Amino acid sequence: MGYGRLGSSESIGSIASLQTEPIPNQTSSPSSTNPSRKKRKLILLSLLSFFLLVACAISAVLLVHIRAKASGSSEALVQRQPTQAISKTCSKTRYPDLCVNSLLDFPGSLTAGERDLVHITVNMTLSHVGRALSDASEIINQEMDTRARSAYEDCLELLSDSVDQLSRSLSSVTEKVGSTDDVITWLSAALTNHDTCTEGFEDVQNGYVKDHMSQQLKDLGELVSNSLAIFADSNGDDDFSGIPIQNRRRRLMGMSGFPVSKSGFPTWVTRRERRLLDIPISALQADIVVSKNGNRSDGKTYKTIAAAIKAVPEKSTRRTIIYIRAGRYEENNLKVGKKKRNIMFIGDGKGKTVISGGKSVLDGLTTFHTASFAATGNGFIARDITFENWAGPEKHQAVALRVGADHSVIYRCNIIGYQDSLYVHSQRQFYRECDIYGTVDFIFGNAAVVIQNCSIYARKPMTQQKNTITAQNRKDPNQNTGISIHNCKILATPDLEASKSNFPTYLGRPWKMYSRTVYMLSYIGDHIDPRGWLEWNDTFALDTLYYGEYMNYGPGAGVAQRVTWSGYRVITSAVEAAKFTVAKFIYGSSWLPSTGVAYVAGLSV
Numbered sequence: 001m002g003y004g005r006l007g008s009s010e011s012i013g014s015i016a017s018l019q020t021e022p023i024p025n026q027t028s029s030p031s032s033t034n035p036s037r038k039k040r041k042l043i044l045l046s047l048l049s050f051f052l053l054v055a056c057a058i059s060a061v062l063l064v065h066i067r068a069k070a071s072g073s074s075e076a077l078v079q080r081q082p083t084q085a086i087s088k089t090c091s092k093t094r095y096p097d098l099c100v101n102s103l104l105d106f107p108g109s110l111t112a113g114e115r116d117l118v119h120i121t122v123n124m125t126l127s128h129v130g131r132a133l134s135d136a137s138e139i140i141n142q143e144m145d146t147r148a149r150s151a152y153e154d155c156l157e158l159l160s161d162s163v164d165q166l167s168r169s170l171s172s173v174t175e176k177v178g179s180t181d182d183v184i185t186w187l188s189a190a191l192t193n194h195d196t197c198t199e200g201f202e203d204v205q206n207g208y209v210k211d212h213m214s215q216q217l218k219d220l221g222e223l224v225s226n227s228l229a230i231f232a233d234s235n236g237d238d239d240f241s242g243i244p245i246q247n248r249r250r251r252l253m254g255m256s257g258f259p260v261s262k263s264g265f266p267t268w269v270t271r272r273e274r275r276l277l278d279i280p281i282s283a284l285q286a287d288i289v290v291s292k293n294g295n296r297s298d299g300k301t302y303k304t305i306a307a308a309i310k311a312v313p314e315k316s317t318r319r320t321i322i323y324i325r326a327g328r329y330e331e332n333n334l335k336v337g338k339k340k341r342n343i344m345f346i347g348d349g350k351g352k353t354v355i356s357g358g359k360s361v362l363d364g365l366t367t368f369h370t371a372s373f374a375a376t377g378n379g380f381i382a383r384d385i386t387f388e389n390w391a392g393p394e395k396h397q398a399v400a401l402r403v404g405a406d407h408s409v410i411y412r413c414n415i416i417g418y419q420d421s422l423y424v425h426s427q428r429q430f431y432r433e434c435d436i437y438g439t440v441d442f443i444f445g446n447a448a449v450v451i452q453n454c455s456i457y458a459r460k461p462m463t464q465q466k467n468t469i470t471a472q473n474r475k476d477p478n479q480n481t482g483i484s485i486h487n488c489k490i491l492a493t494p495d496l497e498a499s500k501s502n503f504p505t506y507l508g509r510p511w512k513m514y515s516r517t518v519y520m521l522s523y524i525g526d527h528i529d530p531r532g533w534l535e536w537n538d539t540f541a542l543d544t545l546y547y548g549e550y551m552n553y554g555p556g557a558g559v560a561q562r563v564t565w566s567g568y569r570v571i572t573s574a575v576e577a578a579k580f581t582v583a584k585f586i587y588g589s590s591w592l593p594s595t596g597v598a599y600v601a602g603l604s605v
Contacts, residue, residue, distance in 0.1 A: 360395035470508030482516035
């Protein structure tokens with residue numbers, strides 16, 4: 001994983017083709033150098049809505065300012081020195097000087113107490129991100145090459161997502177709606193968005209575009225980090241060994257356990273939702289049908305997935321079921337955007353309904369832009385579908401499935417690629433009974449994700465490459481993110497099995513400073529190197545990462561020869577392991593039960 005990097009941490013050497021499943025002889029068409037008129041219009045309309053969000057958000061902090069004026073205070077007469085509340089609040093952050101200086105310039109902060117500074121900090125960060133989005137849009141018509149355009153469009157999308165996530169965080173903090181888990185998730189995602197945006201420009205040659213965007217992005221990541229630290233501290237932290245886990249507010253829910261019914265489903269999953277996830281196709285009543293032989297005469301059948309998505313109402317609170325009949329669907333820039341909420345894809349089965357693409361970084365795109373399918377609309381569910389990127393190992397980063405949708409579920413699906421197959425980008429995600437294939441860093445990203453009862457297959461990579469299953473990119477110790485692999489099978493495809501002595505495979509390597517990944521109660525094959533884990537670059541992150549293994553089994557599960565890094569641990573405590581289960585890692589706001597997917601809430605399998 002990583003922008004501007006090819007293959008694993010070893011040098012690639014000669015580019016050898018991989019002889020395994022045949023790859024269709026098809027290539028992606030290059031992106032145009034300028035966005036279409038329709039796309040510009042959509043972006044400008046989106047910007048207008050973002051400005052309205054920012055304006056509404058700023059009104060919250062003005063209440064503090066008005067209250068201060070009513071009591072006879074006037075900030076104009078106060079010297080520009082940090083108050084005790086500001087100094088104390090900012091001391092909790094990773095960037096205290098920036099925290100102090102930014103608050104000194106923001107209305108209401110000099111008369112605010114520590115409690116008010118929590119939402120003022122989020123509000124101030126929202127204002128900065130909104131302004132960055134506005135200023136970034138000024139060069140939308142600038143001529144750019146394919147690589148610069150790809151990175152630029154990523155940033156517009158990611159900044160707009162951050163405006164939305166910060167706005168939701170502010171509403172939750174000021175109006176006391178939602179949970180602490182929600183706010184930590186949204187702030188964590190906003191920080192991840194900033195990282196993805198900046199990394200996309202690493203290999204951009206267009207100096208003007210790169211410089212313009214660098215100016216807009218300056219300090220944004222640090223501001224979000226400060227907001228995250230202040231909010232997390234204000235709500236307490238009962239995690240172990242200083243490792244933040246997403247279970248801070250579990251006690252507020254009044255739940256000590258999560259019972260499972262005799263049917264295998266949790267008792268709080270409704271009967272209707274249980275039927276929805278396992279209902280036979282013959283009994284399915286879909287809202288929309290996609291069929292390659294379809295037509296629009298019935299008002300709900302479409303020939304393309306893109307047309308079906310377009311037909312779904314925006315910001316819907318009702319679940320929309322889209323049944324995608326068997327066939328191979330290859331559509332450019334196929335995505336369920338953030339305004340298309342609560343969409344459920346149901347296919348005819350793995351290998352039957354196939355969503356595919358062949359884009360890669362060698363087409364001049366960012367890794368983020370290569371996804372055959374992407375979902376950012378909250379509440380996205382996919383069942384019985386194959387997501388594939390057929391670009392091949394020689395094309396390096398080529399994503400099959402990218403998910404940044406909060407409360408998303410991928411159930412009984414195939415995810416097939418080589419390098420960077422599955423991009424678990426951000427927010428809360430759950431994968432169950434899936435088959436995931438790849439070579440280098442093929443499960444990567446910074447979501448809070450549990451992968452449960454899945455089969456994870458390492459494939460034969462290119463000559464001189466090493467396989468790495470995960471590359472988790474948690475950058476900040478306050479982010480609630482990580483990859484939890486629970487009750488899975490870690491296997492090798494037949495082509496790798498025949499030559500596994502020539503291609504070491506590792507459980508993961510640290511993409512960012514606070515990388516966090518655990519394997520629990522899983523079968524591990526003998527293709528896994530006895531060391532278990534691989535360095536990213538020399539000693540980078542070896543003391544700050546959190547890599548854990550808990551009661552795994554199989555010929556590759558022995559821990560006697562594992563790495564001796566400070567951040568690696570063999571987990572011996574069930575209490576510690578339980579922090580990475582569905583119940584405590586991604587359970588926030590009771591969202592998973594409503595999907596109807598069977599799952600194990602705790603460690604028991």
